[in-house]
Amino acid sequence: MKKKFSSTSNKRNFGLTKSSIHPFITCNTMNKNLTVKRLSESDFADMQEEWSSLLDRSTADKLFLSWHWMHGWWSTYRKPEEELLLLAVYEEDILLGLAPLYSCKVRPFPLSPSLSRIQFIGHRKEGFSGFRSEYLQFLLDPDQEQATAQKIIDYIFEKFTFDELFFSDLVVGSTTFILFDQEWQKRNGCRRVQLESTTYQSNTQDEFDSYVKALGKNSRLQLFNRRKNLEKLGSLSIEQVSAENYERIFPLLTEFHTDRWGKNAQYHQHKEFIRYIHQAENIAANGIIVSLEGEIIGCTFDIACNRRTYNFQLGFSDKSAQKLSIGMLTLGYAIEKNCEASEFDEYDLLAGTGKISNYKARIANPGQRFESVQYIYSPLFRLLYRIKTYVDNLKARFA
Numbered sequence: 001m002k003k004k005f006s007s008t009s010n011k012r013n014f015g016l017t018k019s020s021i022h023p024f025i026t027c028n029t030m031n032k033n034l035t036v037k038r039l040s041e042s043d044f045a046d047m048q049e050e051w052s053s054l055l056d057r058s059t060a061d062k063l064f065l066s067w068h069w070m071h072g073w074w075s076t077y078r079k080p081e082e083e084l085l086l087l088a089v090y091e092e093d094i095l096l097g098l099a100p101l102y103s104c105k106v107r108p109f110p111l112s113p114s115l116s117r118i119q120f121i122g123h124r125k126e127g128f129s130g131f132r133s134e135y136l137q138f139l140l141d142p143d144q145e146q147a148t149a150q151k152i153i154d155y156i157f158e159k160f161t162f163d164e165l166f167f168s169d170l171v172v173g174s175t176t177f178i179l180f181d182q183e184w185q186k187r188n189g190c191r192r193v194q195l196e197s198t199t200y201q202s203n204t205q206d207e208f209d210s211y212v213k214a215l216g217k218n219s220r221l222q223l224f225n226r227r228k229n230l231e232k233l234g235s236l237s238i239e240q241v242s243a244e245n246y247e248r249i250f251p252l253l254t255e256f257h258t259d260r261w262g263k264n265a266q267y268h269q270h271k272e273f274i275r276y277i278h279q280a281e282n283i284a285a286n287g288i289i290v291s292l293e294g295e296i297i298g299c300t301f302d303i304a305c306n307r308r309t310y311n312f313q314l315g316f317s318d319k320s321a322q323k324l325s326i327g328m329l330t331l332g333y334a335i336e337k338n339c340e341a342s343e344f345d346e347y348d349l350l351a352g353t354g355k356i357s358n359y360k361a362r363i364a365n366p367g368q369r370f371e372s373v374q375y376i377y378s379p380l381f382r383l384l385y386r387i388k389t390y391v392d393n394l395k396a397r398f399a
Contacts, residue, residue: 061135256315298330
Protein backbone atom coordinates (compact mmCIF):
# COMPACT_ATOMS: atom_id res chain seq x y z
CA MET A 1 0.00 0.00 0.00
CA LYS A 2 1.19 3.48 -0.77
CA LYS A 3 1.36 5.85 2.13
CA LYS A 4 -1.39 8.37 2.15
CA PHE A 5 -0.60 11.93 3.04
CA SER A 6 -3.04 11.51 6.30
CA SER A 7 38.82 23.64 -2.66
CA THR A 8 41.43 25.52 -2.96
CA SER A 9 42.45 27.03 -6.35
CA ASN A 10 45.01 25.45 -8.67
CA LYS A 11 47.05 27.18 -11.37
CA ARG A 12 45.94 24.70 -14.01
CA ASN A 13 42.27 25.67 -13.75
CA PHE A 14 42.93 28.77 -15.91
CA GLY A 15 41.09 30.93 -13.39
CA LEU A 16 37.78 29.29 -14.23
CA THR A 17 36.85 28.31 -10.70
CA LYS A 18 38.02 27.78 -7.21
CA SER A 19 37.99 24.25 -5.92
CA SER A 20 36.09 23.58 -2.72
CA ILE A 21 38.10 22.86 0.38
CA HIS A 22 38.05 19.19 1.24
CA PRO A 23 40.20 16.53 2.86
CA PHE A 24 42.58 14.70 0.56
CA ILE A 25 41.64 11.04 0.29
CA THR A 26 44.17 8.33 -0.34
CA CYS A 27 43.07 4.77 -0.87
CA ASN A 28 44.43 1.45 -1.98
CA THR A 29 42.93 0.53 -5.35
CA MET A 30 44.98 -2.64 -5.72
CA ASN A 31 42.15 -4.80 -4.37
CA LYS A 32 42.07 -7.39 -7.12
CA ASN A 33 38.79 -8.75 -5.83
CA LEU A 34 36.96 -5.64 -7.04
CA THR A 35 35.82 -5.83 -10.65
CA VAL A 36 33.97 -3.25 -12.72
CA LYS A 37 31.24 -4.26 -15.12
CA ARG A 38 29.45 -2.08 -17.64
CA LEU A 39 25.78 -3.00 -17.42
CA SER A 40 23.40 -3.27 -20.35
CA GLU A 41 19.90 -1.87 -20.74
CA SER A 42 18.47 -5.26 -19.79
CA ASP A 43 20.76 -5.47 -16.74
CA PHE A 44 19.47 -2.04 -15.68
CA ALA A 45 15.86 -3.12 -16.05
CA ASP A 46 16.35 -6.33 -14.04
CA MET A 47 18.41 -5.12 -11.07
CA GLN A 48 15.82 -3.38 -8.90
CA GLU A 49 16.31 -5.68 -5.90
CA GLU A 50 20.11 -5.65 -6.07
CA TRP A 51 20.18 -1.87 -6.56
CA SER A 52 17.82 -1.28 -3.63
CA SER A 53 19.92 -3.46 -1.33
CA LEU A 54 23.01 -1.37 -2.07
CA LEU A 55 21.05 1.88 -1.68
CA ASP A 56 19.85 0.80 1.76
CA ARG A 57 23.45 0.23 2.87
CA SER A 58 24.80 3.42 1.35
CA THR A 59 24.55 7.05 2.45
CA ALA A 60 23.06 8.07 -0.92
CA ASP A 61 19.69 9.80 -1.08
CA LYS A 62 16.88 7.26 -0.97
CA LEU A 63 14.69 9.01 -3.54
CA PHE A 64 16.95 10.47 -6.21
CA LEU A 65 19.39 7.55 -6.21
CA SER A 66 16.69 4.89 -6.06
CA TRP A 67 16.34 2.39 -8.90
CA HIS A 68 12.82 3.66 -9.60
CA TRP A 69 13.97 7.26 -9.98
CA MET A 70 17.05 6.46 -12.08
CA HIS A 71 15.45 3.83 -14.31
CA GLY A 72 12.26 5.88 -14.53
CA TRP A 73 14.18 8.96 -15.68
CA TRP A 74 16.15 6.96 -18.22
CA SER A 75 13.02 5.26 -19.56
CA THR A 76 11.01 8.49 -19.73
CA TYR A 77 13.39 11.28 -20.71
CA ARG A 78 16.34 9.74 -22.55
CA LYS A 79 17.04 10.74 -26.14
CA PRO A 80 17.84 8.15 -28.83
CA GLU A 81 21.39 9.44 -29.28
CA GLU A 82 22.23 9.11 -25.58
CA GLU A 83 24.15 6.01 -24.51
CA LEU A 84 23.90 4.26 -21.16
CA LEU A 85 27.15 4.05 -19.15
CA LEU A 86 25.92 2.26 -16.03
CA LEU A 87 28.96 0.93 -14.16
CA ALA A 88 28.84 -1.59 -11.32
CA VAL A 89 31.59 -2.75 -8.96
CA TYR A 90 31.43 -6.29 -7.60
CA GLU A 91 33.44 -8.23 -5.08
CA GLU A 92 32.74 -11.74 -6.33
CA ASP A 93 28.93 -11.61 -6.67
CA ILE A 94 28.28 -8.81 -4.15
CA LEU A 95 27.41 -5.38 -5.55
CA LEU A 96 29.53 -2.71 -3.84
CA GLY A 97 29.14 0.30 -6.11
CA LEU A 98 27.10 1.86 -8.90
CA ALA A 99 27.84 4.82 -11.16
CA PRO A 100 24.57 5.75 -12.94
CA LEU A 101 25.98 7.59 -15.95
CA TYR A 102 25.33 8.13 -19.63
CA SER A 103 27.18 9.73 -22.54
CA CYS A 104 26.10 12.18 -25.20
CA LYS A 105 27.48 14.55 -27.81
CA VAL A 106 26.67 18.26 -27.71
CA ARG A 107 27.87 21.46 -29.39
CA PRO A 108 28.38 23.99 -26.58
CA PHE A 109 29.61 26.81 -28.83
CA PRO A 110 28.42 27.99 -32.27
CA LEU A 111 30.53 26.50 -35.06
CA SER A 112 32.55 24.38 -32.63
CA PRO A 113 32.90 20.62 -33.10
CA SER A 114 30.76 18.32 -30.99
CA LEU A 115 31.86 17.64 -27.47
CA SER A 116 31.68 14.16 -25.91
CA ARG A 117 30.24 14.38 -22.40
CA ILE A 118 29.63 11.91 -19.56
CA GLN A 119 27.06 12.89 -16.94
CA PHE A 120 24.66 11.50 -14.35
CA ILE A 121 21.41 9.83 -15.27
CA GLY A 122 18.74 12.19 -13.99
CA HIS A 123 20.18 15.33 -15.56
CA ARG A 124 20.67 16.90 -18.96
CA LYS A 125 22.72 20.08 -19.18
CA GLU A 126 21.11 21.44 -22.34
CA GLY A 127 17.40 21.32 -23.07
CA PHE A 128 14.53 19.62 -21.30
CA SER A 129 15.66 17.29 -18.52
CA GLY A 130 12.48 16.40 -16.65
CA PHE A 131 12.38 16.62 -12.89
CA ARG A 132 15.56 18.06 -11.42
CA SER A 133 17.55 15.26 -9.81
CA GLU A 134 19.48 16.35 -6.74
CA TYR A 135 21.80 14.77 -4.15
CA LEU A 136 23.73 13.03 -6.94
CA GLN A 137 26.77 10.83 -6.30
CA PHE A 138 27.84 7.22 -6.76
CA LEU A 139 26.09 4.53 -4.73
CA LEU A 140 28.80 3.01 -2.57
CA ASP A 141 28.93 0.35 0.11
CA PRO A 142 30.28 2.19 3.18
CA ASP A 143 32.74 -0.60 4.05
CA GLN A 144 34.74 -0.08 0.83
CA GLU A 145 33.55 3.34 -0.25
CA GLN A 146 36.84 4.94 -1.28
CA ALA A 147 38.35 1.94 -3.04
CA THR A 148 35.10 1.29 -4.91
CA ALA A 149 34.74 4.88 -6.09
CA GLN A 150 38.37 5.00 -7.23
CA LYS A 151 37.90 1.74 -9.12
CA ILE A 152 35.00 3.32 -11.04
CA ILE A 153 36.97 6.49 -11.77
CA ASP A 154 39.99 4.53 -13.05
CA TYR A 155 37.70 2.46 -15.27
CA ILE A 156 36.10 5.60 -16.77
CA PHE A 157 39.47 7.06 -17.74
CA GLU A 158 40.85 3.76 -19.03
CA LYS A 159 37.85 2.57 -21.06
CA PHE A 160 36.13 5.70 -22.43
CA THR A 161 37.12 8.60 -24.63
CA PHE A 162 35.45 11.88 -23.67
CA ASP A 163 36.01 15.62 -23.63
CA GLU A 164 34.38 16.42 -20.33
CA LEU A 165 32.62 15.07 -17.28
CA PHE A 166 29.64 17.13 -16.16
CA PHE A 167 28.17 16.33 -12.76
CA SER A 168 25.04 18.23 -11.84
CA ASP A 169 24.05 18.72 -8.18
CA LEU A 170 26.98 16.63 -7.01
CA VAL A 171 26.99 16.31 -3.22
CA VAL A 172 29.83 18.44 -1.85
CA GLY A 173 31.98 16.43 0.53
CA SER A 174 30.87 13.05 -0.79
CA THR A 175 33.53 10.52 -1.70
CA THR A 176 32.51 10.92 -5.36
CA PHE A 177 33.04 14.68 -5.17
CA ILE A 178 36.38 14.48 -3.36
CA LEU A 179 37.96 11.85 -5.60
CA PHE A 180 36.93 13.53 -8.86
CA ASP A 181 38.25 16.81 -7.48
CA GLN A 182 41.61 15.13 -6.96
CA GLU A 183 41.53 13.39 -10.33
CA TRP A 184 41.33 16.40 -12.64
CA GLN A 185 44.48 17.86 -11.14
CA LYS A 186 46.36 14.61 -11.72
CA ARG A 187 45.11 14.21 -15.30
CA ASN A 188 45.76 17.73 -16.62
CA GLY A 189 42.12 18.80 -16.82
CA CYS A 190 40.42 21.95 -15.68
CA ARG A 191 37.50 22.50 -13.36
CA ARG A 192 34.59 24.86 -14.00
CA VAL A 193 31.72 25.30 -11.55
CA GLN A 194 28.44 26.09 -13.29
CA LEU A 195 26.23 26.34 -10.21
CA GLU A 196 26.52 26.19 -6.44
CA SER A 197 23.36 25.54 -4.47
CA THR A 198 22.08 24.50 -1.07
CA THR A 199 19.10 22.47 0.06
CA TYR A 200 16.79 23.62 2.84
CA GLN A 201 14.82 21.41 5.23
CA SER A 202 12.25 22.00 7.93
CA ASN A 203 12.28 19.58 10.85
CA THR A 204 8.77 18.14 11.10
CA GLN A 205 9.41 15.85 14.07
CA ASP A 206 8.51 18.65 16.46
CA GLU A 207 5.13 20.31 16.95
CA PHE A 208 4.21 22.92 14.35
CA ASP A 209 3.87 25.53 17.09
CA SER A 210 7.54 25.04 17.99
CA TYR A 211 8.52 25.43 14.34
CA VAL A 212 6.56 28.68 14.02
CA LYS A 213 8.01 30.15 17.23
CA ALA A 214 11.55 29.54 15.96
CA LEU A 215 10.97 31.63 12.80
CA GLY A 216 12.07 35.21 12.45
CA LYS A 217 9.43 37.88 13.04
CA ASN A 218 8.81 38.73 9.37
CA SER A 219 8.87 35.09 8.24
CA ARG A 220 6.43 34.12 10.99
CA LEU A 221 4.17 36.95 9.85
CA GLN A 222 4.17 35.83 6.20
CA LEU A 223 4.00 32.08 6.77
CA PHE A 224 1.60 31.88 9.71
CA ASN A 225 0.25 35.04 11.32
CA ARG A 226 -1.39 36.35 8.16
CA ARG A 227 -3.59 33.28 7.97
CA LYS A 228 -6.07 35.43 9.90
CA ASN A 229 -6.06 38.02 7.11
CA LEU A 230 -6.64 35.30 4.53
CA GLU A 231 -9.53 33.85 6.50
CA LYS A 232 -11.20 37.27 6.61
CA LEU A 233 -11.51 37.20 2.81
CA GLY A 234 -13.92 34.25 2.88
CA SER A 235 -14.33 30.53 3.41
CA LEU A 236 -10.93 28.82 3.39
CA SER A 237 -10.22 25.12 2.83
CA ILE A 238 -6.98 23.16 2.94
CA GLU A 239 -7.30 19.87 1.06
CA GLN A 240 -4.84 17.10 1.51
CA VAL A 241 -4.15 15.39 -1.84
CA SER A 242 -3.32 11.72 -1.40
CA ALA A 243 -1.16 9.38 -3.44
CA GLU A 244 -4.29 8.11 -5.17
CA ASN A 245 -5.27 11.41 -6.82
CA TYR A 246 -2.05 13.48 -7.02
CA GLU A 247 -2.52 14.05 -10.78
CA ARG A 248 -5.17 16.65 -9.96
CA ILE A 249 -2.32 19.00 -9.06
CA PHE A 250 -0.65 19.10 -12.49
CA PRO A 251 -3.21 21.27 -14.34
CA LEU A 252 -3.22 23.67 -11.38
CA LEU A 253 0.56 24.00 -11.57
CA THR A 254 0.32 24.66 -15.30
CA GLU A 255 -2.10 27.51 -14.71
CA PHE A 256 -0.11 29.05 -11.87
CA HIS A 257 3.16 28.67 -13.78
CA THR A 258 1.72 30.42 -16.84
CA ASP A 259 0.38 33.33 -14.78
CA ARG A 260 3.61 33.82 -12.85
CA TRP A 261 6.30 33.15 -15.45
CA GLY A 262 4.45 33.80 -18.71
CA LYS A 263 5.30 30.35 -20.02
CA ASN A 264 3.10 27.31 -20.47
CA ALA A 265 4.40 24.36 -18.44
CA GLN A 266 3.63 20.93 -19.84
CA TYR A 267 3.43 17.90 -17.56
CA HIS A 268 2.73 15.04 -20.00
CA GLN A 269 6.14 13.38 -19.63
CA HIS A 270 6.24 14.27 -15.95
CA LYS A 271 3.04 12.31 -15.44
CA GLU A 272 4.59 9.25 -17.07
CA PHE A 273 7.64 9.58 -14.88
CA ILE A 274 5.70 9.97 -11.63
CA ARG A 275 3.50 7.00 -12.51
CA TYR A 276 6.66 4.97 -12.99
CA ILE A 277 8.31 5.85 -9.68
CA HIS A 278 4.95 5.44 -7.94
CA GLN A 279 5.40 1.70 -8.35
CA ALA A 280 7.89 1.76 -5.47
CA GLU A 281 6.33 0.92 -2.12
CA ASN A 282 8.26 3.67 -0.32
CA ILE A 283 7.59 6.48 -2.84
CA ALA A 284 4.27 8.37 -2.86
CA ALA A 285 3.32 11.61 -4.61
CA ASN A 286 0.99 13.93 -2.72
CA GLY A 287 0.39 17.58 -1.93
CA ILE A 288 -2.10 20.13 -0.70
CA ILE A 289 -4.63 22.44 -2.39
CA VAL A 290 -5.62 25.76 -0.78
CA SER A 291 -8.99 27.22 -1.80
CA LEU A 292 -10.65 30.52 -0.95
CA GLU A 293 -14.38 30.80 -1.59
CA GLY A 294 -14.12 27.84 -3.92
CA GLU A 295 -11.24 29.38 -5.95
CA ILE A 296 -7.94 27.48 -5.82
CA ILE A 297 -5.23 29.94 -4.79
CA GLY A 298 -2.30 27.67 -3.92
CA CYS A 299 -0.98 24.12 -4.18
CA THR A 300 2.11 22.00 -3.63
CA PHE A 301 3.33 18.92 -5.43
CA ASP A 302 5.37 16.74 -3.09
CA ILE A 303 6.94 13.29 -3.09
CA ALA A 304 7.32 11.32 0.14
CA CYS A 305 10.10 8.77 0.55
CA ASN A 306 11.68 7.22 3.64
CA ARG A 307 10.38 9.64 6.26
CA ARG A 308 11.10 12.72 4.17
CA THR A 309 8.76 14.82 2.05
CA TYR A 310 10.37 16.57 -0.94
CA ASN A 311 8.66 19.72 -2.21
CA PHE A 312 9.05 19.76 -5.99
CA GLN A 313 6.56 22.38 -7.08
CA LEU A 314 4.75 25.30 -5.50
CA GLY A 315 1.96 27.13 -7.32
CA PHE A 316 -0.01 30.12 -6.09
CA SER A 317 -1.98 33.17 -7.13
CA ASP A 318 -0.88 36.74 -6.55
CA LYS A 319 -2.61 38.34 -3.57
CA SER A 320 0.07 40.95 -2.91
CA ALA A 321 -2.57 43.70 -3.15
CA GLN A 322 -4.01 42.31 0.08
CA LYS A 323 -0.48 42.14 1.58
CA LEU A 324 -0.63 38.35 1.48
CA SER A 325 2.15 36.01 0.35
CA ILE A 326 0.05 33.06 -0.78
CA GLY A 327 3.16 31.05 -1.60
CA MET A 328 4.50 31.36 1.94
CA LEU A 329 1.10 30.64 3.46
CA THR A 330 0.72 27.55 1.26
CA LEU A 331 4.12 26.27 2.37
CA GLY A 332 3.09 26.90 5.96
CA TYR A 333 0.04 24.69 5.55
CA ALA A 334 2.17 21.98 3.89
CA ILE A 335 4.76 22.02 6.67
CA GLU A 336 1.99 21.86 9.27
CA LYS A 337 0.48 18.79 7.60
CA ASN A 338 3.86 17.09 7.69
CA CYS A 339 4.31 17.95 11.37
CA GLU A 340 0.96 16.30 12.05
CA ALA A 341 1.96 13.13 10.17
CA SER A 342 4.10 10.95 12.41
CA GLU A 343 5.72 9.12 9.47
CA PHE A 344 7.67 12.20 8.30
CA ASP A 345 10.79 13.74 9.85
CA GLU A 346 11.62 16.46 7.31
CA TYR A 347 10.02 18.69 4.72
CA ASP A 348 12.74 19.20 2.11
CA LEU A 349 12.43 22.37 0.03
CA LEU A 350 15.32 21.16 -2.16
CA ALA A 351 17.82 23.49 -3.84
CA GLY A 352 17.15 26.73 -5.65
CA THR A 353 15.74 30.09 -4.63
CA GLY A 354 12.63 32.11 -5.35
CA LYS A 355 11.99 34.52 -8.19
CA ILE A 356 12.71 37.59 -6.06
CA SER A 357 14.54 36.37 -2.94
CA ASN A 358 15.74 33.22 -1.22
CA TYR A 359 12.59 32.61 0.79
CA LYS A 360 13.76 29.10 1.70
CA ALA A 361 16.60 30.40 3.83
CA ARG A 362 14.07 32.27 5.98
CA ILE A 363 11.79 29.34 6.76
CA ALA A 364 14.07 26.29 6.77
CA ASN A 365 17.54 25.18 7.81
CA PRO A 366 20.37 24.92 5.26
CA GLY A 367 21.21 21.32 4.45
CA GLN A 368 23.38 19.66 1.84
CA ARG A 369 25.51 21.72 -0.52
CA PHE A 370 25.76 20.86 -4.23
CA GLU A 371 28.03 21.84 -7.06
CA SER A 372 27.24 21.43 -10.73
CA VAL A 373 30.76 21.08 -12.05
CA GLN A 374 32.53 20.42 -15.34
CA TYR A 375 35.83 18.59 -15.52
CA ILE A 376 37.19 19.45 -18.98
CA TYR A 377 39.95 17.33 -20.52
CA SER A 378 39.92 18.38 -24.19
CA PRO A 379 42.63 21.02 -24.89
CA LEU A 380 40.36 22.72 -27.45
CA PHE A 381 37.40 23.01 -25.12
CA ARG A 382 39.61 24.05 -22.21
CA LEU A 383 40.64 27.00 -24.39
CA LEU A 384 37.09 27.79 -25.51
CA TYR A 385 35.74 27.72 -21.96
CA ARG A 386 38.64 29.88 -20.83
CA ILE A 387 37.70 32.46 -23.47
CA LYS A 388 34.04 32.24 -22.46
CA THR A 389 34.92 32.87 -18.81
CA TYR A 390 37.03 35.88 -19.78
CA VAL A 391 34.23 37.35 -21.90
CA ASP A 392 31.61 36.71 -19.20
CA ASN A 393 33.79 38.47 -16.62
CA LEU A 394 34.19 41.48 -18.92
CA LYS A 395 30.42 41.69 -19.41
CA ALA A 396 29.83 41.49 -15.68
CA ARG A 397 32.41 44.20 -15.02
CA PHE A 398 30.87 46.68 -17.45
CA ALA A 399 27.22 45.78 -16.92
